[in-house]
Amino acid sequence: MSVESREARQPWILLSPALSAVALLLFVPLGFILVYSFWLRTATGADQAGFYLDNWAEALSDPFYRDILLNTLKIAAITTLVCALMGYPAAYFIARSRGNKAILLLLLMLPFWISYIIRTMSWINILGVSGAVNWVLTSLGIVAEPIQMLYNETTVILGLVHFLLPFMVLNVFVSLDGIDTTLEDAANSLGATRWQAFLQVTLPLSLPGLAAGGLLCFVLGAGTYITPLVLGGPTDAMFANLVFEAIITQLNWPLGSALSLMLLAVLGALVLLYNRYLGMAQLMKGLG
Amino acid sequence: MGWQLVRLWTLLVYAFMFLPVAVVVLLSFNASQFGSFPMTGFSFRWFAELAQNEAILRAFRTSIILGTLTAIISTTLGVLASLALVRYRVPGANFISTLLIAPILVPEVVLAVALLLFLNFLNVNKSFALLLAGHVIFTLPFVILVVQARLVGIRRDIEEAALSLGASPRQTFFEVTLPLMLPAVLAGALFAFTISFDDITGTLFWKPGGVETVPTQIFAMLRNSISPEINALGTVMIVMTVGLPLLGAALARSLARRRGG
Numbered sequence: 001m002s003v004e005s006r007e008a009r010q011p012w013i014l015l016s017p018a019l020s021a022v023a024l025l026l027f028v029p030l031g032f033i034l035v036y037s038f039w040l041r042t043a044t045g046a047d048q049a050g051f052y053l054d055n056w057a058e059a060l061s062d063p064f065y066r067d068i069l070l071n072t073l074k075i076a077a078i079t080t081l082v083c084a085l086m087g088y089p090a091a092y093f094i095a096r097s098r099g100n101k102a103i104l105l106l107l108l109m110l111p112f113w114i115s116y117i118i119r120t121m122s123w124i125n126i127l128g129v130s131g132a133v134n135w136v137l138t139s140l141g142i143v144a145e146p147i148q149m150l151y152n153e154t155t156v157i158l159g160l161v162h163f164l165l166p167f168m169v170l171n172v173f174v175s176l177d178g179i180d181t182t183l184e185d186a187a188n189s190l191g192a193t194r195w196q197a198f199l200q201v202t203l204p205l206s207l208p209g210l211a212a213g214g215l216l217c218f219v220l221g222a223g224t225y226i227t228p229l230v231l232g233g234p235t236d237a238m239f240a241n242l243v244f245e246a247i248i249t250q251l252n253w254p255l256g257s258a259l260s261l262m263l264l265a266v267l268g269a270l271v272l273l274y275n276r277y278l279g280m281a282q283l284m285k286g287l288g
Numbered sequence: 289m290g291w292q293l294v295r296l297w298t299l300l301v302y303a304f305m306f307l308p309v310a311v312v313v314l315l316s317f318n319a320s321q322f323g324s325f326p327m328t329g330f331s332f333r334w335f336a337e338l339a340q341n342e343a344i345l346r347a348f349r350t351s352i353i354l355g356t357l358t359a360i361i362s363t364t365l366g367v368l369a370s371l372a373l374v375r376y377r378v379p380g381a382n383f384i385s386t387l388l389i390a391p392i393l394v395p396e397v398v399l400a401v402a403l404l405l406f407l408n409f410l411n412v413n414k415s416f417a418l419l420l421a422g423h424v425i426f427t428l429p430f431v432i433l434v435v436q437a438r439l440v441g442i443r444r445d446i447e448e449a450a451l452s453l454g455a456s457p458r459q460t461f462f463e464v465t466l467p468l469m470l471p472a473v474l475a476g477a478l479f480a481f482t483i484s485f486d487d488i489t490g491t492l493f494w495k496p497g498g499v500e501t502v503p504t505q506i507f508a509m510l511r512n513s514i515s516p517e518i519n520a521l522g523t524v525m526i527v528m529t530v531g532l533p534l535l536g537a538a539l540a541r542s543l544a545r546r547r548g549g
Contacts, residue, residue, distance in 0.1 A: 014372035018365040018388055018428060025425040026391050026399060029406035036405055086301050093298040111305050113529045115486045117503045118522040121510055122308035125315055125519070130324035132311055139326075165305065194290065223395030226488055230510060240397040247401055247493065260401040264394060271393050280386060 030264075037257035047254060055258040065242065065259070069266070072239040075153065076222035079160040080168075083217045084210060086161070087168035091209075094169070095176035105173070111166045120159050120230045127155060151233040159231040160221045167220070168213035175209020176202070208278055215274050219267050239263055313526065316519035334520035344521060347505035351485050354416070354501060358423040358484040363477040365424070366431030367469070373432075374439040389429040399426060400493035414496040422494045423487065427480040434479050438472035471540035478536040482529050 037055050040048040059065055094104045111119065126132050127149040134146035149155070179202060187197035225240035232238075237245075243263065246256035319329035338344055369388060373381055391399060403422050404414070412418055446468070450460045488503040495504060502525060509518050 011372035011376035011378045014368040014376075015378070015384065018369035018432070019384070021365055021425060021428065022387060022390060025403055025421055026394065029402035030394070030398075032406040032409060033402045036409075086304070089294050090298040090301040093294045107302065108305075110530060111309075113482060113533055114309055115503060115522070115525050115529060117486075117488050117506050118312060118525055119309060121506065121518065121522070122312045124510075125311045125324070126308050128324070130322065132325055135325035162305070162308065165301070169301075219395065223397055224489070225397060226492075226507070230507075240395070243397050243401060244492070247404070253405055256401060257405060260398045264398045267395055268393075280389075 033257040033260060036254055037261055039254045041252045041254050045251070055255045058255065059258045059262055065239075065262075068237060068242060069239050069262070072222050073266070075157060075160070075238060076218045079157050079164060079221040080214050080217040082157065082161050083165050083168040084214060087165055087213065088172055088210065091169045091172035091176055095173055096181070108166055108169055108173075116163060117226065117230075119162055120227055123155065123159055123162070123231060124150065150231060151236075153232070153236050156228050156232040156236050156238075159227045160224065163224075163227065164217040164221055167216040171213030171216065172206060172209045175206040175212075179205045211274065211278055215270065219270060222267055223263065309526065312519050312522045315516065316523040318516060318519075320516070322516065334516045335524070337517055338520050338524065341517065343500065344502075344505060344517075347500045347502045350499060351501040351503075354419060354423060355481040355484040357420055358427055359477040359481040361420070362424045362427045362431050362480040363435075363473060366428055366435055366476055366480075367473055370432055370435040370439050370472075374436055375444075385432075388432050391426045392429045396426060396489045397493075400490040403490075404493050414494060416496070416499070419491065419494045419496075419499075422490045423484045426487075426490060427483045430483055431476040431480050435472045435476040438475065439469065442468050442472075471543055474536055474540055478533055482533060485525075485529060 036047075038051050038053070040050065040052045040054055042048050090108075094101060094108065097104060124131065128134070129146045129148055129150075133149065134143075137143045138146055183201050183205075184194075184197045187201045188194065192200065222238070223240055225238060225244050228236050228238045228241055239259070240263065243256055243259045246252050246259055250256075314327070315324070316334055317330050317332070318324075318327050319331035319333065320327070372378060373385060378384060386393075400422065403425070404418070407418050407421070408414075442465075447460050447464055450464045451457065455463065485501075486503060487501075488507060491501055491504055492507070495501065500508065502521070506518055506521060506525075509515065509521075
């Protein structure tokens with residue numbers, strides 16, 4: 001074999017284990033559930049292979065699924081907005097701080113390493129009937145009996161914001177950190193106020209980072225089922241909870257396949273739109 | 289003035305991020321038999337009870353074995369792929385990169401369902417093997433992103449120097465490239481371990497009945513009520529998942545410093 005063709009084959013040999021893993025454990029399974037979603041779960045609990053539209057008809061027409069899908073998107077949208085409002089100024093502070101940027105960033109990265117389930121359940125210690133807030137309120141005599149503040153849509157959003165905020169701050173930070181600060185100085189020297197310079201120079205230049213953070217918050221928020229189970233009430237199910245119910249509780253796998261693909265279609269469309277207009281590179285910057 | 293407001297806002301954001309977690313740690317040392325306020329005294333009793341709890345110890349063992357195997361497999365696959373992408377001009381490199389990070393672009397629930405149903409169709413039931421396959425596939429993109437970012441920084445001419453001084457390609461890899469890559473490999477492996485150790489979304493779909501990892505064990509315990517043991521377990525997990533990467537980072541830095549001389 002010539003040296004040249006060996007050189008050309010080498011990268012493919014290195015890539016093949018990872019590519020086969022992704023193909024076998026992601027793409028083929030996704031194709032499989034697409035086929036599976038047209039099968040039928042019969043009364044006996046066996047699957048009837050074939051081409052039935054029943055699952056899709058149920059998933060797409062039942063107002064129960066539609067309402068929960070819309071509610072899920074609403075929760076994800078509010079979460080994303082709150083993350084942006086909380087996270088942008090913090091990212092701006094870190095990027096422009098003259099203090100120890102590395103320490104500030106490290107502090108920001110720490111929550112990434114703290115378990116999601118711990119961070120979620122930590123709110124029970126704060127807002128629960130015997131949590132910190134109720135303890136303060138009852139000790140001060142402001143309320144006689146502890147108030148139940150948990151298990152509603154607001155606490156679900158709170159938990160999601162707590163989980164997703166670092167993704168937002170990090171992405172905005174990466175974007176802001178890459179902006180030449182002399183641009184703002186130039187705007188100032190040309191007569192713009194600091195606020196004008198921010199609004200017309202810095203903010204527009206940091207939009208790619210804001211968009212990347214927003215996408216991550218929205219997609220990760222809309223795909224969760226643990227947060228509503230821990231911090232939500234019985235009526236606060238999100239779409240992923242329906243998937244979990246169908247697959248794990250009801251064992252209706254064909255229907256669960258259809259519901260999974262619905263979720264994938266909605267969130268995948270967002271990712272594709274993002275990729276079309278902004279490209280994946282920005283997202284990778286924030287993740288890597 | 290405006291800057292002061294931004295500073296105050298940032299301080300509040302940090303407080304929002306850390307206070308709830310700090311409360312978990314604080315309450316884990318509470319002597320009271322309820323996992324809540326008020327603090328009645330300082331005590332290690334909940335940690336002692338954790339060490340006696342057979343179910344929790346089993347969950348720890350499962351999580352550590354699962355995380356270690358995940359890290360080994362995922363890092364091996366990820367380092368090979370990263371080498372190919374960074375070191376060679378591969379046609380369609382962008383497309384391949386997107387394919388390789390696809391597991392984190394697909395919602396984890398959907399990935400979990402697809403893998404569970406497909407492997408079940410192949411007669412692989414809910415098992416440790418399924419759990420491992422799942423953890424490998426969704427940690428792989430993170431390993432590739434982290435390793436790739438660090439590989440770019442390794443200069444090619446050092447290897448070329450070794451080759452021109454008569455080292456074989458094999459020798460060059462093991463004696464020059466691999467030691468230089470070590471921090472990247474360690475970082476990737478730690479990242480994979482931590483993500484695997486933390487995961488609950490996919491794990492709840494894939495785990496066989498009766499098998500619990502630490503997060504699913506906590507989740508199951510939450511069903512009853514919040515007990516002081518959960519706070520203690522949370523504290524142990526925080527120490528593990530925060531302490532390990534910090535230790536890893538320090539180790540990588542000292543390794544790099546020694547080599548940089």
